[in-house]
Amino acid sequence: MLTGEQYRASLRDGREVYYDGERVEVADHPIFERAIQIAADSYDRYYKPEAGAISDYLQTPSTIEEMRDRAELKAEQLTSGSYVSLMTLLTAADRIESVRPQGSAAIRDYVREMQVADLRLVECITDAKGDRAKRPGQQEDPDAYLRVVERRADGVVVNGAKLHISGAPIGHELMTIPTKAMKPGEEDYAIAFSIPVSTPGVKTINVTSETPDMSFADMPLSEFKHDPVGFVIFDHVFVPNERVFLDGETEVAAAFAHSLGLWVRMNGLKNMADEADLMCGFASLLAEANGLDRVDHIKDKLAELVIHATLIRSTLEASILNSEVTDDGVVVPNEQYANAGKYHAAAYRTAMLQHIQDIAGGSLVTAPSSRDLESADVGHFVRKYMSTKQSVDGTYRLKLFHAAKDLTSGAHAGYNAVAQLQAGGGLYAQRTVTRGRYDLRAARAKALEAAGLSNPAEAE
Numbered sequence: 001m002l003t004g005e006q007y008r009a010s011l012r013d014g015r016e017v018y019y020d021g022e023r024v025e026v027a028d029h030p031i032f033e034r035a036i037q038i039a040a041d042s043y044d045r046y047y048k049p050e051a052g053a054i055s056d057y058l059q060t061p062s063t064i065e066e067m068r069d070r071a072e073l074k075a076e077q078l079t080s081g082s083y084v085s086l087m088t089l090l091t092a093a094d095r096i097e098s099v100r101p102q103g104s105a106a107i108r109d110y111v112r113e114m115q116v117a118d119l120r121l122v123e124c125i126t127d128a129k130g131d132r133a134k135r136p137g138q139q140e141d142p143d144a145y146l147r148v149v150e151r152r153a154d155g156v157v158v159n160g161a162k163l164h165i166s167g168a169p170i171g172h173e174l175m176t177i178p179t180k181a182m183k184p185g186e187e188d189y190a191i192a193f194s195i196p197v198s199t200p201g202v203k204t205i206n207v208t209s210e211t212p213d214m215s216f217a218d219m220p221l222s223e224f225k226h227d228p229v230g231f232v233i234f235d236h237v238f239v240p241n242e243r244v245f246l247d248g249e250t251e252v253a254a255a256f257a258h259s260l261g262l263w264v265r266m267n268g269l270k271n272m273a274d275e276a277d278l279m280c281g282f283a284s285l286l287a288e289a290n291g292l293d294r295v296d297h298i299k300d301k302l303a304e305l306v307i308h309a310t311l312i313r314s315t316l317e318a319s320i321l322n323s324e325v326t327d328d329g330v331v332v333p334n335e336q337y338a339n340a341g342k343y344h345a346a347a348y349r350t351a352m353l354q355h356i357q358d359i360a361g362g363s364l365v366t367a368p369s370s371r372d373l374e375s376a377d378v379g380h381f382v383r384k385y386m387s388t389k390q391s392v393d394g395t396y397r398l399k400l401f402h403a404a405k406d407l408t409s410g411a412h413a414g415y416n417a418v419a420q421l422q423a424g425g426g427l428y429a430q431r432t433v434t435r436g437r438y439d440l441r442a443a444r445a446k447a448l449e450a451a452g453l454s455n456p457a458e459a460e
Protein backbone atom coordinates (compact mmCIF):
# COMPACT_ATOMS: atom_id res chain seq x y z
CA MET A 1 0.00 0.00 0.00
CA LEU A 2 1.02 3.61 -0.43
CA THR A 3 1.49 6.19 2.31
CA GLY A 4 0.30 9.74 1.74
CA GLU A 5 3.86 10.81 0.89
CA GLN A 6 4.29 7.97 -1.60
CA TYR A 7 0.99 8.94 -3.21
CA ARG A 8 2.24 12.52 -3.54
CA ALA A 9 5.47 11.33 -5.16
CA SER A 10 3.53 9.06 -7.56
CA LEU A 11 1.93 12.13 -9.18
CA ARG A 12 5.33 13.21 -10.56
CA ASP A 13 5.07 10.87 -13.53
CA GLY A 14 5.16 13.31 -16.44
CA ARG A 15 1.39 13.63 -16.72
CA GLU A 16 0.09 16.47 -18.91
CA VAL A 17 -2.07 18.65 -16.65
CA TYR A 18 -3.46 22.06 -17.67
CA TYR A 19 -4.93 24.76 -15.46
CA ASP A 20 -5.98 28.26 -16.48
CA GLY A 21 -4.25 28.10 -19.84
CA GLU A 22 -0.93 26.69 -18.70
CA ARG A 23 0.66 23.28 -18.40
CA VAL A 24 1.46 22.74 -14.71
CA GLU A 25 3.22 20.24 -12.45
CA VAL A 26 0.20 19.06 -10.50
CA ALA A 27 2.16 18.17 -7.34
CA ASP A 28 3.57 21.72 -7.12
CA HIS A 29 0.65 23.90 -8.18
CA PRO A 30 -1.23 25.61 -5.30
CA ILE A 31 -4.70 25.09 -6.82
CA PHE A 32 -4.35 21.31 -6.49
CA GLU A 33 -2.56 21.30 -3.12
CA ARG A 34 -5.65 20.93 -0.92
CA ALA A 35 -7.11 18.16 -3.08
CA ILE A 36 -3.79 16.29 -2.98
CA GLN A 37 -3.48 16.76 0.78
CA ILE A 38 -7.04 15.47 1.36
CA ALA A 39 -6.32 12.40 -0.80
CA ALA A 40 -2.94 11.87 0.93
CA ASP A 41 -4.66 11.98 4.35
CA SER A 42 -7.05 9.30 3.12
CA TYR A 43 -4.07 7.14 2.07
CA ASP A 44 -2.57 7.50 5.55
CA ARG A 45 -5.90 6.69 7.24
CA TYR A 46 -6.20 3.31 5.50
CA TYR A 47 -2.47 2.47 5.31
CA LYS A 48 -1.33 -1.01 6.38
CA PRO A 49 2.41 -1.81 6.17
CA GLU A 50 2.09 -5.58 5.48
CA ALA A 51 3.16 -6.69 2.00
CA GLY A 52 0.13 -7.47 -0.22
CA ALA A 53 -2.31 -5.66 2.11
CA ILE A 54 -5.40 -4.11 0.53
CA SER A 55 -7.02 -0.89 1.71
CA ASP A 56 -10.25 -1.55 3.64
CA TYR A 57 -11.83 1.02 1.37
CA LEU A 58 -10.93 -0.86 -1.83
CA GLN A 59 -12.09 -4.29 -0.61
CA THR A 60 -15.05 -5.61 -2.60
CA PRO A 61 -17.96 -6.83 -0.42
CA SER A 62 -19.25 -10.37 -0.93
CA THR A 63 -22.10 -10.35 1.61
CA ILE A 64 -24.83 -7.88 2.49
CA GLU A 65 -23.27 -7.39 5.94
CA GLU A 66 -19.93 -6.52 4.34
CA MET A 67 -21.65 -4.06 2.04
CA ARG A 68 -23.36 -2.40 4.99
CA ASP A 69 -20.07 -2.15 6.96
CA ARG A 70 -18.37 -0.88 3.83
CA ALA A 71 -20.97 1.92 3.44
CA GLU A 72 -20.00 3.25 6.87
CA LEU A 73 -16.35 3.86 5.88
CA LYS A 74 -15.45 7.47 5.17
CA ALA A 75 -13.25 8.69 2.33
CA GLU A 76 -12.88 11.65 0.05
CA GLN A 77 -14.05 11.75 -3.58
CA LEU A 78 -10.94 10.23 -5.20
CA THR A 79 -10.91 7.14 -2.97
CA SER A 80 -14.67 6.61 -2.98
CA GLY A 81 -14.66 7.07 -6.77
CA SER A 82 -11.99 4.37 -7.04
CA TYR A 83 -14.21 1.95 -5.16
CA VAL A 84 -17.10 2.87 -7.50
CA SER A 85 -14.85 2.16 -10.51
CA LEU A 86 -13.71 -1.22 -9.19
CA MET A 87 -17.28 -2.30 -8.43
CA THR A 88 -18.43 -1.03 -11.84
CA LEU A 89 -15.83 -3.14 -13.59
CA LEU A 90 -16.57 -6.28 -11.57
CA THR A 91 -20.32 -5.91 -12.13
CA ALA A 92 -19.77 -5.37 -15.86
CA ALA A 93 -17.35 -8.34 -16.01
CA ASP A 94 -20.19 -10.61 -15.05
CA ARG A 95 -22.55 -9.06 -17.60
CA ILE A 96 -20.15 -9.27 -20.59
CA GLU A 97 -18.76 -12.74 -19.78
CA SER A 98 -20.80 -14.65 -22.39
CA VAL A 99 -19.86 -12.25 -25.20
CA ARG A 100 -16.26 -11.30 -24.35
CA PRO A 101 -14.83 -13.72 -21.77
CA GLN A 102 -11.28 -12.40 -22.30
CA GLY A 103 -12.59 -8.93 -21.31
CA SER A 104 -14.06 -10.31 -18.07
CA ALA A 105 -10.77 -12.08 -17.27
CA ALA A 106 -8.79 -8.89 -18.03
CA ILE A 107 -11.08 -6.92 -15.71
CA ARG A 108 -10.69 -9.32 -12.79
CA ASP A 109 -6.87 -9.30 -13.15
CA TYR A 110 -6.90 -5.54 -13.41
CA VAL A 111 -9.06 -5.02 -10.32
CA ARG A 112 -6.76 -7.23 -8.26
CA GLU A 113 -3.73 -5.31 -9.59
CA MET A 114 -5.27 -1.95 -8.65
CA GLN A 115 -6.20 -3.15 -5.15
CA VAL A 116 -2.68 -4.44 -4.43
CA ALA A 117 -0.93 -1.41 -5.97
CA ASP A 118 -3.35 0.85 -4.00
CA LEU A 119 -3.93 3.08 -7.03
CA ARG A 120 -6.76 5.57 -7.53
CA LEU A 121 -9.11 5.32 -10.51
CA VAL A 122 -11.23 8.04 -12.06
CA GLU A 123 -14.48 7.39 -13.91
CA CYS A 124 -14.25 8.47 -17.56
CA ILE A 125 -17.68 7.94 -19.07
CA THR A 126 -19.28 11.24 -20.21
CA ASP A 127 -18.40 12.00 -23.85
CA ALA A 128 -18.52 15.45 -25.48
CA LYS A 129 -21.61 14.07 -27.30
CA GLY A 130 -21.91 16.85 -29.89
CA ASP A 131 -25.50 17.16 -31.12
CA ARG A 132 -27.53 15.37 -28.43
CA ALA A 133 -30.27 14.45 -30.89
CA LYS A 134 -27.87 12.35 -32.98
CA ARG A 135 -26.25 8.95 -32.43
CA PRO A 136 -22.44 8.63 -32.10
CA GLY A 137 -21.99 7.52 -35.70
CA GLN A 138 -24.09 10.41 -37.06
CA GLN A 139 -22.13 13.31 -35.52
CA GLU A 140 -20.49 15.95 -37.73
CA ASP A 141 -17.30 15.41 -35.73
CA PRO A 142 -16.77 11.63 -35.37
CA ASP A 143 -14.69 12.27 -32.21
CA ALA A 144 -17.73 13.64 -30.33
CA TYR A 145 -17.80 10.17 -28.76
CA LEU A 146 -14.48 8.51 -27.90
CA ARG A 147 -13.66 5.90 -30.56
CA VAL A 148 -11.08 3.47 -31.88
CA VAL A 149 -9.19 4.98 -34.81
CA GLU A 150 -6.68 2.20 -35.32
CA ARG A 151 -6.43 -1.50 -34.42
CA ARG A 152 -2.94 -3.03 -34.10
CA ALA A 153 -1.76 -6.52 -33.15
CA ASP A 154 -0.76 -5.33 -29.67
CA GLY A 155 -3.65 -2.95 -28.92
CA VAL A 156 -5.84 -0.11 -30.15
CA VAL A 157 -5.44 3.64 -30.70
CA VAL A 158 -8.30 5.80 -29.39
CA ASN A 159 -9.26 9.41 -30.09
CA GLY A 160 -11.81 11.68 -28.43
CA ALA A 161 -12.50 13.16 -25.00
CA LYS A 162 -14.35 12.52 -21.77
CA LEU A 163 -15.77 15.66 -20.11
CA HIS A 164 -16.54 16.77 -16.54
CA ILE A 165 -14.23 14.12 -15.08
CA SER A 166 -13.72 14.40 -11.32
CA GLY A 167 -10.21 14.07 -9.94
CA ALA A 168 -8.38 13.14 -13.17
CA PRO A 169 -5.22 15.24 -12.54
CA ILE A 170 -4.71 13.73 -9.08
CA GLY A 171 -5.70 10.10 -9.81
CA HIS A 172 -3.61 7.30 -11.32
CA GLU A 173 -5.83 5.47 -13.79
CA LEU A 174 -8.53 6.47 -16.28
CA MET A 175 -11.28 3.86 -16.21
CA THR A 176 -12.84 4.60 -19.58
CA ILE A 177 -16.17 3.13 -20.75
CA PRO A 178 -18.91 3.91 -23.31
CA THR A 179 -21.42 6.46 -22.10
CA LYS A 180 -24.43 4.57 -23.45
CA ALA A 181 -25.73 1.61 -25.48
CA MET A 182 -24.21 1.21 -28.94
CA LYS A 183 -25.90 -0.19 -32.06
CA PRO A 184 -24.53 -2.35 -34.90
CA GLY A 185 -22.40 -0.03 -37.04
CA GLU A 186 -21.07 1.75 -33.93
CA GLU A 187 -18.39 -0.87 -33.15
CA ASP A 188 -15.60 1.73 -32.96
CA TYR A 189 -17.49 3.47 -30.14
CA ALA A 190 -18.00 0.25 -28.15
CA ILE A 191 -14.64 0.56 -26.39
CA ALA A 192 -13.80 0.13 -22.72
CA PHE A 193 -10.32 0.17 -21.19
CA SER A 194 -8.14 1.60 -18.47
CA ILE A 195 -4.80 3.36 -18.80
CA PRO A 196 -2.55 5.50 -16.57
CA VAL A 197 -3.16 9.27 -16.50
CA SER A 198 0.47 9.66 -17.64
CA THR A 199 -0.06 7.75 -20.92
CA PRO A 200 1.34 9.72 -23.90
CA GLY A 201 -1.45 11.68 -25.65
CA VAL A 202 -3.61 12.07 -22.51
CA LYS A 203 -4.15 15.69 -21.39
CA THR A 204 -6.39 16.95 -18.61
CA ILE A 205 -7.80 20.50 -18.68
CA ASN A 206 -9.04 21.39 -15.22
CA VAL A 207 -11.26 23.79 -13.32
CA THR A 208 -12.17 23.97 -9.65
CA SER A 209 -14.72 25.89 -7.63
CA GLU A 210 -11.82 27.50 -5.77
CA THR A 211 -9.20 30.18 -6.25
CA PRO A 212 -5.60 29.68 -5.11
CA ASP A 213 -5.88 32.26 -2.30
CA MET A 214 -9.29 31.14 -1.00
CA SER A 215 -9.65 30.97 2.79
CA PHE A 216 -11.61 28.13 4.39
CA ALA A 217 -11.65 29.71 7.85
CA ASP A 218 -15.45 29.96 7.93
CA MET A 219 -16.20 26.88 5.78
CA PRO A 220 -16.12 23.93 8.15
CA LEU A 221 -18.00 21.63 5.76
CA SER A 222 -16.08 22.20 2.53
CA GLU A 223 -12.71 22.60 4.27
CA PHE A 224 -12.08 18.88 3.75
CA LYS A 225 -13.52 18.63 0.25
CA HIS A 226 -12.03 19.65 -3.04
CA ASP A 227 -12.81 18.15 -6.41
CA PRO A 228 -10.85 19.38 -9.41
CA VAL A 229 -12.95 18.50 -12.42
CA GLY A 230 -12.35 18.80 -16.13
CA PHE A 231 -11.84 17.52 -19.65
CA VAL A 232 -9.73 14.44 -20.33
CA ILE A 233 -8.41 14.54 -23.90
CA PHE A 234 -7.33 11.31 -25.59
CA ASP A 235 -5.21 12.54 -28.50
CA HIS A 236 -4.48 9.34 -30.49
CA VAL A 237 -3.70 7.31 -27.37
CA PHE A 238 -2.40 3.73 -27.55
CA VAL A 239 -4.08 1.17 -25.27
CA PRO A 240 -2.37 -2.25 -24.96
CA ASN A 241 -4.53 -5.39 -25.39
CA GLU A 242 -4.30 -6.42 -21.74
CA ARG A 243 -6.03 -3.16 -20.75
CA VAL A 244 -8.85 -3.44 -23.32
CA PHE A 245 -12.05 -4.73 -21.70
CA LEU A 246 -14.43 -4.27 -24.64
CA ASP A 247 -13.72 -3.64 -28.31
CA GLY A 248 -16.55 -3.69 -30.82
CA GLU A 249 -19.11 -5.84 -28.98
CA THR A 250 -21.98 -3.36 -29.32
CA GLU A 251 -24.53 -5.78 -27.81
CA VAL A 252 -22.94 -5.45 -24.33
CA ALA A 253 -21.61 -1.86 -24.53
CA ALA A 254 -24.40 -0.63 -22.23
CA ALA A 255 -23.37 -3.09 -19.49
CA PHE A 256 -20.60 -0.71 -18.42
CA ALA A 257 -22.75 2.43 -18.29
CA HIS A 258 -25.51 0.61 -16.43
CA SER A 259 -23.04 -0.82 -13.91
CA LEU A 260 -21.41 2.56 -13.38
CA GLY A 261 -24.80 4.25 -13.07
CA LEU A 262 -25.77 1.81 -10.35
CA TRP A 263 -22.60 2.23 -8.29
CA VAL A 264 -22.31 6.02 -8.73
CA ARG A 265 -25.94 6.49 -7.75
CA MET A 266 -25.58 4.11 -4.81
CA ASN A 267 -22.58 6.11 -3.61
CA GLY A 268 -24.47 9.36 -4.23
CA LEU A 269 -27.51 8.01 -2.38
CA LYS A 270 -25.38 7.21 0.68
CA ASN A 271 -23.84 10.71 0.64
CA MET A 272 -27.23 12.34 0.18
CA ALA A 273 -28.78 10.30 3.01
CA ASP A 274 -26.02 11.61 5.30
CA GLU A 275 -26.44 15.13 3.93
CA ALA A 276 -30.22 15.01 4.51
CA ASP A 277 -29.60 14.19 8.19
CA LEU A 278 -27.23 17.15 8.29
CA MET A 279 -29.93 19.39 6.80
CA CYS A 280 -32.41 18.33 9.51
CA GLY A 281 -29.78 19.04 12.16
CA PHE A 282 -29.02 22.52 10.84
CA ALA A 283 -32.71 23.41 10.45
CA SER A 284 -33.38 22.43 14.04
CA LEU A 285 -30.30 24.20 15.47
CA LEU A 286 -30.94 27.40 13.50
CA ALA A 287 -34.61 27.51 14.52
CA GLU A 288 -33.59 27.05 18.15
CA ALA A 289 -30.82 29.68 17.94
CA ASN A 290 -33.33 32.16 16.47
CA GLY A 291 -35.86 31.37 19.21
CA LEU A 292 -38.41 30.08 16.66
CA ASP A 293 -38.36 26.34 17.21
CA ARG A 294 -41.95 26.28 18.54
CA VAL A 295 -43.47 28.26 15.66
CA ASP A 296 -45.86 26.24 13.45
CA HIS A 297 -44.50 27.06 9.97
CA ILE A 298 -40.96 26.29 11.16
CA LYS A 299 -42.10 22.94 12.58
CA ASP A 300 -43.80 22.15 9.23
CA LYS A 301 -40.56 22.81 7.35
CA LEU A 302 -38.61 20.66 9.75
CA ALA A 303 -41.19 17.88 9.29
CA GLU A 304 -40.73 18.04 5.51
CA LEU A 305 -36.96 17.83 5.96
CA VAL A 306 -37.34 14.84 8.26
CA ILE A 307 -39.66 13.04 5.80
CA HIS A 308 -37.15 13.74 3.00
CA ALA A 309 -34.28 12.35 5.08
CA THR A 310 -36.30 9.30 6.13
CA LEU A 311 -37.33 8.41 2.58
CA ILE A 312 -33.78 8.67 1.30
CA ARG A 313 -32.44 6.51 4.12
CA SER A 314 -35.24 4.00 3.47
CA THR A 315 -34.34 3.58 -0.21
CA LEU A 316 -30.68 3.18 0.74
CA GLU A 317 -31.60 0.45 3.22
CA ALA A 318 -33.97 -1.21 0.74
CA SER A 319 -31.27 -1.16 -1.93
CA ILE A 320 -28.74 -2.83 0.37
CA LEU A 321 -31.20 -5.39 1.81
CA ASN A 322 -32.39 -6.40 -1.66
CA SER A 323 -28.87 -6.86 -3.08
CA GLU A 324 -27.99 -9.81 -5.31
CA VAL A 325 -24.75 -11.77 -5.39
CA THR A 326 -23.29 -12.30 -8.89
CA ASP A 327 -21.83 -15.59 -10.16
CA ASP A 328 -18.42 -14.13 -9.38
CA GLY A 329 -19.35 -13.50 -5.71
CA VAL A 330 -19.80 -9.72 -5.97
CA VAL A 331 -22.70 -8.12 -4.06
CA VAL A 332 -24.74 -5.81 -6.28
CA PRO A 333 -27.30 -3.45 -4.70
CA ASN A 334 -30.87 -3.29 -5.97
CA GLU A 335 -31.06 -0.86 -8.92
CA GLN A 336 -34.72 0.06 -8.55
CA TYR A 337 -34.43 1.36 -4.99
CA ALA A 338 -31.02 2.99 -5.60
CA ASN A 339 -32.28 4.93 -8.64
CA ALA A 340 -35.62 5.93 -7.14
CA GLY A 341 -33.84 7.12 -3.98
CA LYS A 342 -31.14 9.05 -5.85
CA TYR A 343 -33.81 10.68 -8.02
CA HIS A 344 -35.87 11.78 -5.03
CA ALA A 345 -32.82 13.05 -3.15
CA ALA A 346 -31.55 15.09 -6.12
CA ALA A 347 -34.94 16.33 -7.37
CA TYR A 348 -36.02 17.77 -4.01
CA ARG A 349 -32.62 18.78 -2.62
CA THR A 350 -32.92 22.45 -3.59
CA ALA A 351 -36.39 22.73 -2.02
CA MET A 352 -34.99 21.27 1.22
CA LEU A 353 -32.04 23.69 1.22
CA GLN A 354 -34.55 26.49 0.71
CA HIS A 355 -36.29 25.48 3.94
CA ILE A 356 -32.99 26.00 5.77
CA GLN A 357 -32.45 29.37 4.04
CA ASP A 358 -35.97 30.37 5.03
CA ILE A 359 -35.58 29.29 8.66
CA ALA A 360 -32.10 30.85 9.01
CA GLY A 361 -32.81 34.42 7.88
CA GLY A 362 -30.43 36.86 6.18
CA SER A 363 -27.45 36.27 8.49
CA LEU A 364 -26.92 33.15 6.47
CA VAL A 365 -25.11 35.31 3.91
CA THR A 366 -24.36 38.51 5.89
CA ALA A 367 -22.91 37.16 9.15
CA PRO A 368 -19.44 38.74 9.70
CA SER A 369 -16.33 36.54 9.49
CA SER A 370 -14.40 34.90 12.34
CA ARG A 371 -11.70 37.53 11.80
CA ASP A 372 -14.29 40.25 12.54
CA LEU A 373 -15.19 38.38 15.71
CA GLU A 374 -11.53 38.45 16.78
CA SER A 375 -11.16 42.17 16.03
CA ALA A 376 -10.37 44.31 19.08
CA ASP A 377 -12.42 47.17 17.58
CA VAL A 378 -15.65 45.47 16.48
CA GLY A 379 -15.52 41.89 17.79
CA HIS A 380 -17.66 42.67 20.83
CA PHE A 381 -20.35 44.21 18.57
CA VAL A 382 -20.42 41.11 16.39
CA ARG A 383 -20.86 38.92 19.42
CA LYS A 384 -23.48 41.20 21.02
CA TYR A 385 -25.68 41.45 17.92
CA MET A 386 -25.34 37.83 16.88
CA SER A 387 -26.63 36.61 20.23
CA THR A 388 -30.40 36.18 20.57
CA LYS A 389 -30.86 35.37 24.26
CA GLN A 390 -28.80 34.41 27.25
CA SER A 391 -28.67 30.74 26.30
CA VAL A 392 -27.56 31.50 22.73
CA ASP A 393 -24.08 32.97 22.71
CA GLY A 394 -23.21 35.23 19.74
CA THR A 395 -20.07 33.26 18.85
CA TYR A 396 -22.00 30.00 18.77
CA ARG A 397 -24.72 31.46 16.53
CA LEU A 398 -22.18 33.09 14.21
CA LYS A 399 -20.36 29.79 13.68
CA LEU A 400 -23.67 28.01 13.13
CA PHE A 401 -24.47 30.49 10.36
CA HIS A 402 -21.03 30.00 8.80
CA ALA A 403 -21.53 26.24 8.62
CA ALA A 404 -25.11 26.56 7.33
CA LYS A 405 -23.92 29.04 4.68
CA ASP A 406 -21.26 26.56 3.59
CA LEU A 407 -24.00 23.94 3.11
CA THR A 408 -26.69 26.07 1.47
CA SER A 409 -25.39 29.30 -0.04
CA GLY A 410 -21.58 29.62 0.05
CA ALA A 411 -18.92 29.33 -2.65
CA HIS A 412 -19.25 25.55 -2.90
CA ALA A 413 -23.04 25.39 -2.63
CA GLY A 414 -23.60 26.47 -6.24
CA TYR A 415 -21.08 23.93 -7.49
CA ASN A 416 -22.74 21.26 -5.34
CA ALA A 417 -26.20 22.12 -6.66
CA VAL A 418 -25.10 21.15 -10.17
CA ALA A 419 -22.85 18.30 -9.06
CA GLN A 420 -25.59 16.56 -7.06
CA LEU A 421 -28.03 16.92 -9.93
CA GLN A 422 -25.77 15.86 -12.83
CA ALA A 423 -23.05 13.57 -11.43
CA GLY A 424 -23.95 9.96 -12.16
CA GLY A 425 -26.32 11.12 -14.92
CA GLY A 426 -29.08 13.69 -14.58
CA LEU A 427 -32.62 13.09 -13.32
CA TYR A 428 -33.63 11.77 -16.74
CA ALA A 429 -31.23 8.82 -16.37
CA GLN A 430 -32.69 7.83 -12.99
CA ARG A 431 -36.24 8.20 -14.29
CA THR A 432 -35.44 5.95 -17.25
CA VAL A 433 -33.90 3.19 -15.12
CA THR A 434 -36.61 3.32 -12.46
CA ARG A 435 -39.43 3.20 -14.99
CA GLY A 436 -37.74 0.42 -16.93
CA ARG A 437 -37.25 -1.83 -13.89
CA TYR A 438 -40.63 -1.24 -12.30
CA ASP A 439 -43.14 -4.10 -12.73
CA LEU A 440 -45.69 -2.06 -14.70
CA ARG A 441 -47.46 -5.21 -15.97
CA ALA A 442 -48.35 -6.19 -12.42
CA ALA A 443 -49.48 -2.64 -11.66
CA ARG A 444 -51.70 -2.59 -14.76
CA ALA A 445 -53.19 -5.95 -13.80
CA LYS A 446 -54.04 -4.59 -10.36
CA ALA A 447 -55.70 -1.51 -11.88
CA LEU A 448 -57.72 -3.62 -14.32
CA GLU A 449 -58.83 -5.92 -11.52
CA ALA A 450 -59.86 -2.96 -9.38
CA ALA A 451 -61.86 -1.55 -12.32
CA GLY A 452 -63.46 -4.91 -13.05
CA LEU A 453 -62.01 -4.90 -16.58
CA SER A 454 -60.02 -7.36 -18.63
CA ASN A 455 -56.86 -6.48 -20.54
CA PRO A 456 -57.93 -5.07 -23.94
CA ALA A 457 -54.83 -6.58 -25.58
CA GLU A 458 -55.80 -10.05 -24.37
CA ALA A 459 -59.44 -9.58 -25.43
CA GLU A 460 -58.43 -9.10 -29.11
Ligand SMILES: Cc1cc2nc3c(=O)[nH]c(=O)nc-3n(C[C@H](O)[C@H](O)[C@H](O)COP(=O)(O)OP(=O)(O)OC[C@H]3O[C@@H](n4cnc5c(N)ncnc54)[C@H](O)[C@@H]3O)c2cc1C
Nearest residue numbers: 123124125126132164165166418419422423424425426428
Ligand atom coordinates in the same frame (compact mmCIF):
# COMPACT_ATOMS: atom_id res chain seq x y z
C1 LIG B 1 -19.45 18.27 -10.79
C2 LIG B 1 -19.61 17.16 -11.80
C3 LIG B 1 -18.79 16.05 -11.72
C4 LIG B 1 -18.89 15.04 -12.67
N1 LIG B 1 -18.02 13.98 -12.59
C5 LIG B 1 -18.03 13.06 -13.60
C6 LIG B 1 -17.06 12.00 -13.61
O1 LIG B 1 -16.23 11.86 -12.71
N2 LIG B 1 -17.07 11.15 -14.66
C7 LIG B 1 -17.97 11.25 -15.68
O2 LIG B 1 -17.91 10.44 -16.58
N3 LIG B 1 -18.89 12.23 -15.70
C8 LIG B 1 -18.95 13.13 -14.68
N4 LIG B 1 -19.88 14.14 -14.70
C9 LIG B 1 -20.77 14.25 -15.85
C10 LIG B 1 -22.24 13.95 -15.61
O3 LIG B 1 -22.48 12.57 -15.57
C11 LIG B 1 -22.98 14.65 -16.75
O4 LIG B 1 -22.89 16.06 -16.50
C12 LIG B 1 -24.41 14.22 -16.89
O5 LIG B 1 -24.47 12.87 -17.29
C13 LIG B 1 -25.13 15.09 -17.96
O6 LIG B 1 -24.41 15.09 -19.16
P1 LIG B 1 -23.98 16.48 -19.83
O7 LIG B 1 -23.34 17.33 -18.80
O8 LIG B 1 -23.21 16.19 -21.05
O9 LIG B 1 -25.34 17.19 -20.18
P2 LIG B 1 -26.33 16.85 -21.38
O10 LIG B 1 -26.18 15.42 -21.80
O11 LIG B 1 -26.20 17.89 -22.41
O12 LIG B 1 -27.72 16.95 -20.63
C14 LIG B 1 -28.38 18.19 -20.39
C15 LIG B 1 -29.88 17.90 -20.30
O13 LIG B 1 -30.35 17.40 -21.56
C16 LIG B 1 -30.97 16.12 -21.41
N5 LIG B 1 -30.61 15.30 -22.60
C17 LIG B 1 -29.38 15.05 -23.09
N6 LIG B 1 -29.46 14.28 -24.21
C18 LIG B 1 -30.76 14.03 -24.41
C19 LIG B 1 -31.50 13.31 -25.40
N7 LIG B 1 -30.88 12.67 -26.41
N8 LIG B 1 -32.84 13.25 -25.28
C20 LIG B 1 -33.48 13.89 -24.29
N9 LIG B 1 -32.85 14.61 -23.32
C21 LIG B 1 -31.52 14.69 -23.40
C22 LIG B 1 -30.39 15.56 -20.12
O14 LIG B 1 -31.27 14.60 -19.52
C23 LIG B 1 -30.23 16.82 -19.27
O15 LIG B 1 -31.47 17.16 -18.68
C24 LIG B 1 -19.84 15.14 -13.71
C25 LIG B 1 -20.68 16.24 -13.79
C26 LIG B 1 -20.58 17.26 -12.83
C27 LIG B 1 -21.49 18.44 -12.96
